[in-house]
Amino acid sequence: MTPRKIIIDTDPGQDDAVAILLALASPEDVEVLGITCVAGNVPLDLTTRNARIVCELAGKTDVKVFAGCDRPLGRALVTAEHVHGKTGLDGPDLPEPTMPLADGHAVDFIIDTLRDHAPGTVTLCPLGPLTNIATALTKAPDIATRIAKIVLMGGGYFEGGNITPVAEFNIYVDPQAADIVFKSGAPIVVMPLDVTHKALVTAARNDAFRGIGSPVGIAVAQMTEFFERFDKEKYGSEGAPLHDPCVTAYLIRPDLFTGRHINVEIETESELTMGMTVADWWGVTDRAPNATFMNGIDADGFFNLLTERLARL
Numbered sequence: 001m002t003p004r005k006i007i008i009d010t011d012p013g014q015d016d017a018v019a020i021l022l023a024l025a026s027p028e029d030v031e032v033l034g035i036t037c038v039a040g041n042v043p044l045d046l047t048t049r050n051a052r053i054v055c056e057l058a059g060k061t062d063v064k065v066f067a068g069c070d071r072p073l074g075r076a077l078v079t080a081e082h083v084h085g086k087t088g089l090d091g092p093d094l095p096e097p098t099m100p101l102a103d104g105h106a107v108d109f110i111i112d113t114l115r116d117h118a119p120g121t122v123t124l125c126p127l128g129p130l131t132n133i134a135t136a137l138t139k140a141p142d143i144a145t146r147i148a149k150i151v152l153m154g155g156g157y158f159e160g161g162n163i164t165p166v167a168e169f170n171i172y173v174d175p176q177a178a179d180i181v182f183k184s185g186a187p188i189v190v191m192p193l194d195v196t197h198k199a200l201v202t203a204a205r206n207d208a209f210r211g212i213g214s215p216v217g218i219a220v221a222q223m224t225e226f227f228e229r230f231d232k233e234k235y236g237s238e239g240a241p242l243h244d245p246c247v248t249a250y251l252i253r254p255d256l257f258t259g260r261h262i263n264v265e266i267e268t269e270s271e272l273t274m275g276m277t278v279a280d281w282w283g284v285t286d287r288a289p290n291a292t293f294m295n296g297i298d299a300d301g302f303f304n305l306l307t308e309r310l311a312r313l
Ligand code: RIB
Pocket: 011, 013, 014, 015, 016, 040, 041, 127, 128, 129, 153, 162, 168, 169, 170, 243, 244
């Protein structure tokens, strides 16, 4: 089977980093056409730095990394240094990147790539706030029907929120952008907290990362050991929830996940519930389904895939 052509839109972030590494380690499954960076976990200058650090860690310095939007569409930027550290990639001590940023804006790369490839052949994989994706859809409405699929990490229903009681970070940072994306008509697969909170890096799983013994395996173990502090303290969980790698794993092994095709709308009015993904899981409205909202994961299968693929780098 030919590899799926993808654009990874990201705000690295340790979990973004692992998602990118999994993609770069799986050329038979995914062809990374480019990585587009957005402000989110940390400001844009750091997300573009971190994305290049990850590409160099993987030995893939030929990957095009673009800078995108440096703030949400209509709100002040909210960042998450309390989770990811001041660099956004705290944990391992990795060298500053030497590979350059690609020329041009991330939004134009997304638009041009979708227009240059046959309709239905390019998948967008947003791992952060949806500002770049929404800006591209607004600037070039014709791309909506050209997108094969949007497979994104964001939102939550049974799990509520992780930045407010009801909102997950990626959606909360730019709810207007999320609203545009969820109303775009493009096929959407959502990896919400409902599934990512079941993908926890237990000590044994982190030992397996470290046991790979390579710079990648050791760096991933150090990333998750740093990243897990927030969730262990807040939720008393057994380890870091690997949010973003669920997106990449879905592209490789969709059978690891289960969910429902339902209606999802975004709260963009009330400050109390701003950024909430109002997921009609039980079908109590007549709103048309617009997203496949995941809820189940084969966690052991996910970590076995991840460990096996990371060992390739
Ligand atoms: O809420 C988790 C999401 O927000 C992840 O994508 C994490 O990297 C941050 O972007």
